Amino acid sequence: MFKQSAQHLDTYYAACYPGAIPQRRPLQEDLECDVLIVGGGFSGLHTALRLSLAGKKVVVLEASRLAWAASGRNGGQALPGWSCDMPPFEQALGLSGARSLWDSMVWAAEELSQLPGRHGFDIDYRKGALYNAVLPRRVTQLQESIVEAEQKYGYHQLKFIAKAELPEWIASPRYLAGVYDAGAAHINPLKLAMGLADAIEKAGGKIFELSKALTSHPTRNGYQVLTANGEIQCDVLVLACNAYIDKLDPQLAKRLLPVGSYQVATAPLDPALAQSLFPKGTCAIDNQFVPDYFRVTPDNRLLFGGGCTYLGGIPTDVPAATRPYLERVFPQLKGVQIDYGWGGHIDCTMPRTPDLGQLGHKYWLQGFSGHGILPTLAAARAISDAILGDNELLSLYQGLSNPRFPGGDLLAAPIEAVGKAWYRLRDVI
Numbered sequence: 451m452f453k454q455s456a457q458h459l460d461t462y463y464a465a466c467y468p469g470a471i472p473q474r475r476p477l478q479e480d481l482e483c484d485v486l487i488v489g490g491g492f493s494g495l496h497t498a499l500r501l502s503l504a505g506k507k508v509v510v511l512e513a514s515r516l517a518w519a520a521s522g523r524n525g526g527q528a529l530p531g532w533s534c535d536m537p538p539f540e541q542a543l544g545l546s547g548a549r550s551l552w553d554s555m556v557w558a559a560e561e562l563s564q565l566p567g568r569h570g571f572d573i574d575y576r577k578g579a580l581y582n583a584v585l586p587r588r589v590t591q592l593q594e595s596i597v598e599a600e601q602k603y604g605y606h607q608l609k610f611i612a613k614a615e616l617p618e619w620i621a622s623p624r625y626l627a628g629v630y631d632a633g634a635a636h637i638n639p640l641k642l643a644m645g646l647a648d649a650i651e652k653a654g655g656k657i658f659e660l661s662k663a664l665t666s667h668p669t670r671n672g673y674q675v676l677t678a679n680g681e682i683q684c685d686v687l688v689l690a691c692n693a694y695i696d697k698l699d700p701q702l703a704k705r706l707l708p709v710g711s712y713q714v715a716t717a718p719l720d721p722a723l724a725q726s727l728f729p730k731g732t733c734a735i736d737n738q739f740v741p742d743y744f745r746v747t748p749d750n751r752l753l754f755g756g757g758c759t760y761l762g763g764i765p766t767d768v769p770a771a772t773r774p775y776l777e778r779v780f781p782q783l784k785g786v787q788i789d790y791g792w793g794g795h796i797d798c799t800m801p802r803t804p805d806l807g808q809l810g811h812k813y814w815l816q817g818f819s820g821h822g823i824l825p826t827l828a829a830a831r832a833i834s835d836a837i838l839g840d841n842e843l844l845s846l847y848q849g850l851s852n853p854r855f856p857g858g859d860l861l862a863a864p865i866e867a868v869g870k871a872w873y874r875l876r877d878v879i
């Protein structure tokens with residue numbers, strides 16, 4: 451499923467970006483470099499920055515605009531952890547392997563808080579997230595998650611919030627309990643992508659937008675990649691294409707199912723009302739299989755997401771599709787004006803585990819399964835370390851198994867949708 455556009459979607463982030471969104475020129479020449487990165491989302495940009503800073507000659511190719519896809523359209527919730535949670539890591543790698551990956555996730559959370567200051571950009575960084583339970587049995591899960599995080603992973607940033615204390619954190623009647631994660635944050639993702647791009651260029655990297663990698667061929671010492679108006683010879687190729695990898699690498703594409711996901715931004719709320727929704731300024735997500743996630747932006751809008759479609763489509767009227775869920779969480783916002791509604795694609799693997807790897811001179815990072823702000827940064831560290839000669843983290847990811855989706859191009863999505871319907875049912879019974 452390849453998609454492309456010369457313009458950012460009309461998201462809240464693009465519409466409210468301070469000034470014109472910077473644009474890089476397309477590739478119109480032949481080039482040689484050490485590392486060519488295909489994909490200008492967080493996966494590609496974080497990898498490019500780390501390698502540029504390490505002295506590699508890096509080029510980034512983006513088919514559309516930087517952060518045009520998931521990285522510029524997401525909920526901005528930087529939550530430590532992966533979409534699959536820890537059990538698949540423990541099963542595949544044992545506790546010590548899972549612990550090493552978790553430690554790299556904690557590193558990513560810390561790194562995200564420091565990157566803007568280190569490179570002189572702003573991402574509207576706000577600390578803290580609240581994980582809420584809707585069902586009684588999931589309150590127990592929240593409590594168990596704290597014990598497990600502390601005992602198995604040495605993570606002491608979680609705090610249980612009983613129902614009686616919840617009004618101090620969130621003005622919603624929907625939840626039975628919550629957990630506060632002091633290691634989480636929320637950010638403006640488009641500003642992060644633009645800041646990373648500037649930092650890459652300052653470190654000597656080159657970035658080309660509107661430059662789709664059409665084909666890639668292994669050569670004796672690396673790869674040759676063709677675009678419409680230029681060719682690149684590189685020692686190392688990194689594929690960071692997410693749900694849009696498609697024909698550029700059909701084997702990688704078969705391990706991903708592009709799932710549609712969408713969200714809205716309201717009109718700016720009265721500042722006192724906005725402040726009352728989250729008295730402590732956190733973001734929030736519930737622990738349903740298909741979660742609602744939401745937060746207030748610095749200009750007092752409520753950003754609310756959660757809808758997803760396993761057949762990959764996006765509702766034609768995203769605000770209408772989202773409003774009932776928003777008003778279920780915050781009845782006091784009934785009838786609120788919604789200014790923006792947009793959708794994007796998440797790159798789901800079958801077990802929802804990330805898919806990172808290496809074959810000869812080619813590396814890839816994909817399969818973040820809808821939870822990628824911190825996981826892409828942790829993954830970019832694993833890939834860039836490996837390219838620089840330290841394979842420790844990448845080899846852990848390579849111990850995971852991400853099979854192809856059954857049913858081929860036509861049947862994979864319907865089969866998956868039926869399977870996921872069962873889990874959705876468990877969100878209400």
Ligand SMILES: Cc1cc2nc3c(=O)[nH]c(=O)nc-3n(C[C@H](O)[C@H](O)[C@H](O)COP(=O)(O)OP(=O)(O)OC[C@H]3O[C@@H](n4cnc5c(N)ncnc54)[C@H](O)[C@@H]3O)c2cc1C
Nearest residue numbers: 489491492493513519520521524525527663692794822823
């Ligand atoms: C609606 C939505 C809400 C989300 N909310 C959250 C959230 O709150 N928190 C969270 O942690 N995660 C969230 N996510 C997930 C997160 O945004 C992604 O996991 C993350 O951005 C993935 O980054 P990426 O760089 O791998 O992919 P992308 O950002 O999708 O970037 C891939 C890029 O590769 C380019 N590309 C593809 N093929 C080619 C080619 N042949 N040549 C050149 N370029 C190519 C594409 O144009 C694209 O720009 C959300 C995702 C969506 C869609």
